[in-house]
Amino acid sequence: MTLEPTLQARLDAIRKTYLDGLPGKLALVRAQLDGVTEGSEVERMRRAAGIAHQIHGTAGTMGLGELSQAAAALEEALDTEATADPEPWRAAIRAWFEAFEGAIGEAVARG
Secondary structure, eight states: OOOOHHHHHHHHHHHHHHHHHHHHHHHHHHHHHHTOSSSOHHHHHHHHHHHHHHHHHHHHHTTOHHHHHHHHHHHHHHHHHHTSOSGGGHHHHHHHHHHHHHHHHHHHHHO
């Protein structure tokens, strides 16, 4: 389906704005996981999961399937582990975060 040029230009601008904001969202998740923000570790993991949830949904809407999947995986890991003792899961969560970080980098680079 071909969109009318004005509509396509608007959608492209929305996508660019979204992509431009992703590094900031990544920094928010990183701050939660690194313990830079206030609250218990479980609270920070829940906040990080909430940000990943937002990215998961919006990335899917924007046609960024790989990013959406990486965000969903991080969200699921954080939701699961936030209800348990997070100590044994730190390395696994870091691995999910690194995949998420890589997906953001790829999405931003592709535009």
